[in-house]
Amino acid sequence: MQAATASFLARFAGLKFRLPGDLAVREAACAQLIQDGLPTRALEAWKYTSLKPLAEITFAEALSDVSALDPAHLPGFFSLLPDLDLPRLVFLDGRYRADLSVLPEAGRVGQFALQPRFGARVGPLDLLNTMLAEDGVLIEIPADVDAGTVLLISLAQDTKGRPIAFHPRHRITLGDGARLELMEIAVGQGVYLHNPVYDINVGDGAQFTHLRLQDESRQAFHLASLHATLGARAIYDSFTLGLGGALARAEMQVVLGGEFGMAHLNAAQLLGGTQHGDFTTCVRHQAKHCGSRQTVKNVLAGSSRGVFQGRIEVARGADKTDGFQMNQALLLSPDAEMDSKPELQIFADDVKCSHGATVGALDEDQLFYLQSRGIDLATARSMLVRAFLAEALSQITLAPASESVIRAFLDARIETAFGGIAL
Amino acid sequence: MLEIKNLHAKIDEKVILNGLDLVVPTGEVHAIMGPNGAGKSTLSYVLSGRAGYQVTEGTATLDGQDLLAIAPNERAALGLFLAFQYPVELPGVGNANFLRTAMNAQRRARGETELDALQFLKLARVEMKKLSMDDAMLKRNVNVGFSGGEKKRNEVLQMALLKPSLAILDETDSGLDIDALRIVADGVNAQRGPNFSALVITHYQRLLDYIVPDRVHVLASGRIIRSGGPELALELERDGYAQVIAAAA
Numbered sequence: 001m002q003a004a005t006a007s008f009l010a011r012f013a014g015l016k017f018r019l020p021g022d023l024a025v026r027e028a029a030c031a032q033l034i035q036d037g038l039p040t041r042a043l044e045a046w047k048y049t050s051l052k053p054l055a056e057i058t059f060a061e062a063l064s065d066v067s068a069l070d071p072a073h074l075p076g077f078f079s080l081l082p083d084l085d086l087p088r089l090v091f092l093d094g095r096y097r098a099d100l101s102v103l104p105e106a107g108r109v110g111q112f113a114l115q116p117r118f119g120a121r122v123g124p125l126d127l128l129n130t131m132l133a134e135d136g137v138l139i140e141i142p143a144d145v146d147a148g149t150v151l152l153i154s155l156a157q158d159t160k161g162r163p164i165a166f167h168p169r170h171r172i173t174l175g176d177g178a179r180l181e182l183m184e185i186a187v188g189q190g191v192y193l194h195n196p197v198y199d200i201n202v203g204d205g206a207q208f209t210h211l212r213l214q215d216e217s218r219q220a221f222h223l224a225s226l227h228a229t230l231g232a233r234a235i236y237d238s239f240t241l242g243l244g245g246a247l248a249r250a251e252m253q254v255v256l257g258g259e260f261g262m263a264h265l266n267a268a269q270l271l272g273g274t275q276h277g278d279f280t281t282c283v284r285h286q287a288k289h290c291g292s293r294q295t296v297k298n299v300l301a302g303s304s305r306g307v308f309q310g311r312i313e314v315a316r317g318a319d320k321t322d323g324f325q326m327n328q329a330l331l332l333s334p335d336a337e338m339d340s341k342p343e344l345q346i347f348a349d350d351v352k353c354s355h356g357a358t359v360g361a362l363d364e365d366q367l368f369y370l371q372s373r374g375i376d377l378a379t380a381r382s383m384l385v386r387a388f389l390a391e392a393l394s395q396i397t398l399a400p401a402s403e404s405v406i407r408a409f410l411d412a413r414i415e416t417a418f419g420g421i422a423l
Numbered sequence: 424m425l426e427i428k429n430l431h432a433k434i435d436e437k438v439i440l441n442g443l444d445l446v447v448p449t450g451e452v453h454a455i456m457g458p459n460g461a462g463k464s465t466l467s468y469v470l471s472g473r474a475g476y477q478v479t480e481g482t483a484t485l486d487g488q489d490l491l492a493i494a495p496n497e498r499a500a501l502g503l504f505l506a507f508q509y510p511v512e513l514p515g516v517g518n519a520n521f522l523r524t525a526m527n528a529q530r531r532a533r534g535e536t537e538l539d540a541l542q543f544l545k546l547a548r549v550e551m552k553k554l555s556m557d558d559a560m561l562k563r564n565v566n567v568g569f570s571g572g573e574k575k576r577n578e579v580l581q582m583a584l585l586k587p588s589l590a591i592l593d594e595t596d597s598g599l600d601i602d603a604l605r606i607v608a609d610g611v612n613a614q615r616g617p618n619f620s621a622l623v624i625t626h627y628q629r630l631l632d633y634i635v636p637d638r639v640h641v642l643a644s645g646r647i648i649r650s651g652g653p654e655l656a657l658e659l660e661r662d663g664y665a666q667v668i669a670a671a672a
């Protein structure tokens with residue numbers, strides 16, 4: 001897809017001497033992108049998601065006066081955040097805003113713009129990010145430190161006919177035995193591209209709870225790539241709630257590199273209109289006695305399209321692997337569509353891996369039962385959709401101190417999303 | 424008062440109700456008995472508005488209001504309640520949330536104030552105690568994993584909380600043990616009064632020892648073929664349906 005890359009390559013040419021970090025790394029990414037282009041549906045990993053709509057837009061730079069913007073000019077954004085007095089790291093149009101942020105007491109927090117460091121990531125969207133990344137967050141939790149709950153917030157303002165693209169590069173490192181609960185919220189208005197890349201390292205015995213609320217503008221592009229490596233007995237407990245975006249994809253690559261590691265890659269997508277939501281995962285079991293769990297629920301209204309691709313690779317010698325994957329879709333309209341592709345590649349003996357997928361509509365008998373008790377059809381439908389999502393949402397484990405507020409917040413966002421997609 | 428006149432209904436071109444007439448005056452409890460497949464559940468579904476049935480002729484009104492013209496939830500708000508022969512399981516829907524949503528939906532429709540969680544809990548606990556139901560049932564998902572008898576009790580609990588003016592109980596007694604039968608019957612009897620009427624569908628005379636009906640009707644081949652007092656149930660128990668059906672033909 002050369003046309004799509006052209007506008008990004010032009011931006012790189014114009015920006016490159018102002019970008020932080022090793023220019024050679026960026027030039028290499030650029031050369032690779034020129035050679036490969038952005039992925040097309042001819043690639044197996046992109047079979048169900050086309051980036052064509054991206055090619056039709058020329059993205060401008062983020063507004064140069066963005067750092068001077070008064071938060072008072074961001075009406076509505078802050079009401080979209082949970083009412084919690086928690087440390088928060090706020091990005092506006094992809095740039096860190098120290099004035100809006102509150103640092104956590106434990107752990108070290110830095111900025112990619114000041115300490116640029118790239119991990120060796122070679123996926124096509126990683127390359128795009130490597131070429132153009134300007135900022136991002138660096139979080140480092142020292143060994144045996146519990147850093148509590150931190151919010152990571154991405155705001156995108158409406159740039160009115162001058163769509164911007166931002167490519168944050170986040171690095172999150174937990175030392176051995178460290179703990180962190182990170183709740184991400186991505187919101188915005190208008191057309192933009194949010195293309196974050198995450199390098200995540202969870203040390204031996206460390207626990208990283210990663211809650212991602214993707215509630216971008218319904219006109220936005222959200223293309224996220226997450227790379228997580230786990231040590232022995234490490235836990236990576238992630239949940240992605242996808243509500244926003246015209247075109248959204250979250251790709252998670254997790255390597256279970258030490259014995260007794262555990263990865264949860266749970267997700268729920270709630271889409272309507274012509275939204276396209278893609279949740280793609282690859283879990284590499286490289287050590288013995290590791291587990292991976294995935295419960296992925298999709299609620300699809302209008303002519304929306306959901307994609308789930310779940311790959312589990314079990315390397316030779318990774319015995320006693322225990323992998324579970326379940327993908328379910330609820331189609332609320334005859335025009336909605338779900339594409340589901342599980343892939344198991346197992347080279348070890350003595351492995352327990354299972355996967356399943358279901359696609360269905362709301363149950364007429366259940367709807368009638370609710371209605372016969374006086375509940376109107378719209379409410380009955382929303383109750384059954386919530387019931388469908390409940391199993392996925394119950395997988396989120398949160399710190400007790402903020403759990404009820406965060407759950408209420410997620411509920412409210414889901415309720416708003418229901419209103420937007422006409423169940 | 425429930426008034427059904429010359430009701431004809433079919434499903435998938437198969438005629439099931441075939442000129443059914445029935446009147447249940449306010450304050451009375453009537454029983455419907457009849458062979459398997461006669462159309463008893465179909466009648467209860469058509470009255471409560473389940474999709475898939477085509478009413479080709481006839482009328483059904485509750486207190487003068489046309490039931491057949493309005494949505495199932497509107498019928499419920501008018502005071503109609505159906506205790507299902509096969510209560511539906513709702514995985515992921517908590518029983519307490521379900522009961523409170525239903526109560527508040529009806530209260531809203533009638534212009535009454537809604538119940539908060541605490542007010543609801545108080546009411547629910549009182550009724551559950553009467554039905555010898557464990558409070559834990561409130562926390563479980565609606566009917567999921569409930570035993571047959573627990574499901575039926577949960578239906579009666581809903582009736583007790585929703586306080587309908589007309590309750591249709593479709594074989595609420597089947598699957599109940601002897602003690603449960605008595606508890607459930609007491610639950611129905613507690614509702615009896617000048618503003619409550621019920622249509623009790625059953626196969627067993629035994630239930631009618633506990634819930635003594637004002638009238639008993641025999642439904643066969645989609646119509647009421649005979650009506651009488653409580654003694655009709657005893658006659659059916661003794662002679663079976665064949666004789667009654669033959670005599671009516």
Ligand SMILES: Nc1ncnc2c1ncn2[C@@H]1O[C@H](COP(=O)(O)OP(=O)(O)OP(=O)(O)O)[C@@H](O)[C@H]1O
Binds near residue numbers: 435439458461462466
């Ligand atoms: N969807 C359907 N398609 C075709 N026939 C149906 C359908 N639903 C019900 N019927 C038929 O309608 C008839 C009446 O069924 P109904 O359930 O009303 O009987 P019933 O009197 O309640 O019987 P029981 O005492 O066994 O509960 C039966 O012959 C049944 O098979």
Ligand SMILES: [Mg+2]
Binds near residue numbers: 463464465508
């Ligand atoms: Mg029946």
